[in-house]
Amino acid sequence: MRNALLAGTFVALACGCSGWFVVLRAQVFAGDALSHVAFPGALAAAAAGIDERVGLFAATVLVGSGIGLLGLGGGGSGPTRASGVRGSAAQDTAIGIVFMFVLGLGVFFLTLFGMSAGGGAGIQAAHTLFGSIYGLGAGEARVAAAVALAATVGTLAIARPLLFVSLAADVAAARGVPARALSVGFLALLGVVAAGATQAVGALLLLGLLTGPAAAAHRLTGRPYAGIALAGALAVGAMWGGLALSYAVPRLPPSTAIVALAVGVYAVAALVDTWTRRQSRSSEAHGETSSSARPSPVDATTTIAT
Amino acid sequence: MRAGVAEPTLTWNLARDTSEVLKYHFMVNALLAGTIVAAMAGLLGWFMVLRRQTFAGHTLAMMAFPGATGAALIGVAAAWGYFVFCGAGALAIGWLAGGRTRSWSEQSAGIGVVQALALALGFLFVSLYGGVLGDLENLLFGTFLGVSDGQVLALAVLAAGSLIALAALGRPLLFASVDPDLAGARGVPVRGLSIVFLGLLGLAVAATSQITGVLLVFALLVAPAATAQALTTRPGPSLALTVAIGVAIVWVGLGIAYFSAYPAGFYVASIAFALYMLARAWVWVRGVHSSQRRAAPGVEPEMGAGPPAEGVIA
Numbered sequence: 237m238r239n240a241l242l243a244g245t246f247v248a249l250a251c252g253c254s255g256w257f258v259v260l261r262a263q264v265f266a267g268d269a270l271s272h273v274a275f276p277g278a279l280a281a282a283a284a285g286i287d288e289r290v291g292l293f294a295a296t297v298l299v300g301s302g303i304g305l306l307g308l309g310g311g312g313s314g315p316t317r318a319s320g321v322r323g324s325a326a327q328d329t330a331i332g333i334v335f336m337f338v339l340g341l342g343v344f345f346l347t348l349f350g351m352s353a354g355g356g357a358g359i360q361a362a363h364t365l366f367g368s369i370y371g372l373g374a375g376e377a378r379v380a381a382a383v384a385l386a387a388t389v390g391t392l393a394i395a396r397p398l399l400f401v402s403l404a405a406d407v408a409a410a411r412g413v414p415a416r417a418l419s420v421g422f423l424a425l426l427g428v429v430a431a432g433a434t435q436a437v438g439a440l441l442l443l444g445l446l447t448g449p450a451a452a453a454h455r456l457t458g459r460p461y462a463g464i465a466l467a468g469a470l471a472v473g474a475m476w477g478g479l480a481l482s483y484a485v486p487r488l489p490p491s492t493a494i495v496a497l498a499v500g501v502y503a504v505a506a507l508v509d510t511w512t513r514r515q516s517r518s519s520e521a522h523g524e525t526s527s528s529a530r531p532s533p534v535d536a537t538t539t540i541a542t
Numbered sequence: 543m544r545a546g547v548a549e550p551t552l553t554w555n556l557a558r559d560t561s562e563v564l565k566y567h568f569m570v571n572a573l574l575a576g577t578i579v580a581a582m583a584g585l586l587g588w589f590m591v592l593r594r595q596t597f598a599g600h601t602l603a604m605m606a607f608p609g610a611t612g613a614a615l616i617g618v619a620a621a622w623g624y625f626v627f628c629g630a631g632a633l634a635i636g637w638l639a640g641g642r643t644r645s646w647s648e649q650s651a652g653i654g655v656v657q658a659l660a661l662a663l664g665f666l667f668v669s670l671y672g673g674v675l676g677d678l679e680n681l682l683f684g685t686f687l688g689v690s691d692g693q694v695l696a697l698a699v700l701a702a703g704s705l706i707a708l709a710a711l712g713r714p715l716l717f718a719s720v721d722p723d724l725a726g727a728r729g730v731p732v733r734g735l736s737i738v739f740l741g742l743l744g745l746a747v748a749a750t751s752q753i754t755g756v757l758l759v760f761a762l763l764v765a766p767a768a769t770a771q772a773l774t775t776r777p778g779p780s781l782a783l784t785v786a787i788g789v790a791i792v793w794v795g796l797g798i799a800y801f802s803a804y805p806a807g808f809y810v811a812s813i814a815f816a817l818y819m820l821a822r823a824w825v826w827v828r829g830v831h832s833s834q835r836r837a838a839p840g841v842e843p844e845m846g847a848g849p850p851a852e853g854v855i856a
Contacts, residue, residue, distance in 0.1 A: 262647035264654035265597035336760035340811025444658030451651035495662035
C-alpha cells in the first residue's frame with residue numbers, strides 16, 4: 237500500500253501537469269496513442285528477452301517524437317495545413333496511422349512471444365494493459381516515482397516557452413522560440429510520462445488521469461500557472477481517493493476507482509462552469525445596475541470550487 | 543481445420559495458390575466478409591478522415607470493451623452490449639463535441655474523458671465477472687477464420703443499410719464537413735448530421751472489428767482514406783480509390799495470413815501502413831519536382847493542378 241501511494245502520487249502529479257498542456261494543445265489523441273503504444277513496446281522487449289521497462293520507454297519516446305515529426309511534416313493536403321489549432325487537427329490522421337501500425341507490430345510480437353514462452357503472454361499483456369499498482373515492489377515504486385518526478389520537473393522547465401508556442405505560435409516563431417523542437421520535445425516527454433504511468437494505472441486507464449483533471453482545470457480557471465497547479469492537485473486527489481475507495485471496497489479495482497474519480501472531477505467542473513456562465517448571462521440580461529456588483533466568472537468559479 | 547491437409551506453402555505459381563486458398567469454405571467466407579467490411583469502413587472512414595474525427599472513431603472502437611464485458615456480465619450476446627455502448631458513446635461525443643462554439647482542444651478533451659470512462663467501466667465489468675473472458679483476445683485482435691454464412695449475411699445487410707443512409711446524407715454531410723459555418727448558415731443541420739454520422743461510424747467500427755479486432759480497425763478505417771486523400775482532392779475519385787485500396791489490403795492480407803503463422807491483423811496493418819507511406823513519399827517527390835520546375839526561369843507555373851474540394855461542391 238505504501239509503495240502504491242508513493243508511485244501513485246508522483247505519477248498522478250506528472251500526469252496532471254503535462255496533461256494540462258496536452259489539453260491546451262489538443263493532443264489528447266497523441267497521449268492516448270502513446271499509452272497504447274507502451275503495450276507493443278513491452279511485448280517487443282519481452283520477446284527479445286530484455287527488461288520490459290526498457291522496451292516501454294523506448295517505444296513511447298520513439299513514437300512520441302515520430303508523431304511530432306510526421307504531424308509537422310504536413311498532414312494531408314490543402315487548407316488544414318495552416319497553423320496552430322488546425323495543425324493539431326491535421327495530426328489526427330498521422331497519429332491514427334502510426335498508432336495502427338505499432339499495434340499491428342504488437343500483435344506480431346504477441347504471437348512471437350506466445351510461441352517462445354507459452355501461456356505467460358496473456359497475463360503479461362493484461363498487466364501492461366490494466367496496470368498492477370498493488371503489485372509494485374519497493375524498488376519499482378521508487379523508480380516510477382523518480383521518473384515521474386523528473387518528467388514533472390521537465391514539464392515545468394519548458395512550461396514558459398511551451399505556453400508561448402501553444403498560444404501564439406506565429407509570434408513565438410518570430411521571437412526565435414524553437415517551436416518545432418519544443419513540440420517534438422514535449423511529445424517525447426509525454427512518452428516518458430505515459431511509460432511511467434503505464435506501470436501504475438495501466439496503458440488503457442492512463443488516459444483518464446491525463447485528461448480528466450486537466451480538462452477540469454481548464455474549465456475552472458483561465459490562468460495558466462494556477463491551471464497547471466490545479467490539474468496536478470486534482471490528479472493527486474483522484475489517485476488518493478481512488479486508492480482509498482478501492483481499499484474500502486475490495487471488489488472495486490483501483491484503476492477503475494481512480495479513473496472514475498478523475499472523470500467525476502471533470503463532470504463536476506463542467507457543470508459548475510456551465511452554471512456560472514448561465515448565471516452571469518442571466519444577470520447581464522436582467523439589468524445594467526448590477527453589473528458592477530457581479531463577480532467575474534473566474535472569481536465565481538474559484539469561490540465555488542473552494 | 544487444416545488438419546489432415548499438408549501444411550500450406552506459398553509457391554511461385556500464383557494461380558495455384560489462389561485456387562488453393564479458395565478451396566476452403568471458411569476462406570471464401572473470410573474474403574467475402576473482408577470485402578464487405580473494407581467497402582463500408584472505407585466509405586465511412588473517408589468522411590471520418592475528412593472531418594478529422596479519427597480520435598472519435600478510436601473511442602467508438604474502444605466502446606466494444608465495456609460493451610462485450612457488460613454483456614457477458616448480464617448474460618446476453620456481446621453484440622447487444624456493443625451496440626448499446628456504441629450508441630451511448632456516439633451520443634455523448636456528439637453532445638460534448640458537437641457544438642460549433644466548442645474549441646478543438648475542448649472537443650479532444652471531451653472525447654478523451656468519454657473514452658477513459660468507458661475503459662474504466664469495462665475493467666470494472668471484467669473484475670465483477672470474475673471469470674476468464676476467453677473472447678478478450680479475439681475482441682482485441684479479431685478472428686476472421688470462423689466467419690459463418692449467417693455472419694456474412696448480417697454484415698451484408700448492415701453494410702447495405704449504412705451505405706444507403708450514407709448515400710442519402712452524402713451531399714449535406716460533405717458540405718457540413720468541409721465548411722461547417724457556411725453549411726450552418728445555409729440551414730444544414732450541422733449538429734444533427736454530426737450525431738447521425740457518429741452513429742453510422744459506430745456501426746462501421748463494429749463490423750470492422752469483427753475482422754481486424756478492436757485495436758486494428760484503423761487499418762481499414764483510416765489508412766485507405768488517408769492514402770486516397772493524399773493522392774487526390776476530388777471527392778468522387780478519392781472515394782472510389784479508398785474502397786479499392788481497402789479491398790486490396792484485405793485480400794492481400796488474408797491471402798498472406800493463410801500461408802503464414804502470424805495473425806492477419808499484422809499483415810493488414812503493415813500493408814496499409816506501407817501504402818500510406820508510399821503515397822506520402824509520392825506526394826513529396828511530386829511536390830519537390832513541381833517546385834523545382836517553378837523555380838526554373840521561363841517555365842510557366844501550373845495553375846490549379848487540382849481543384850480544391852470546396853470548388854466542386856459549391
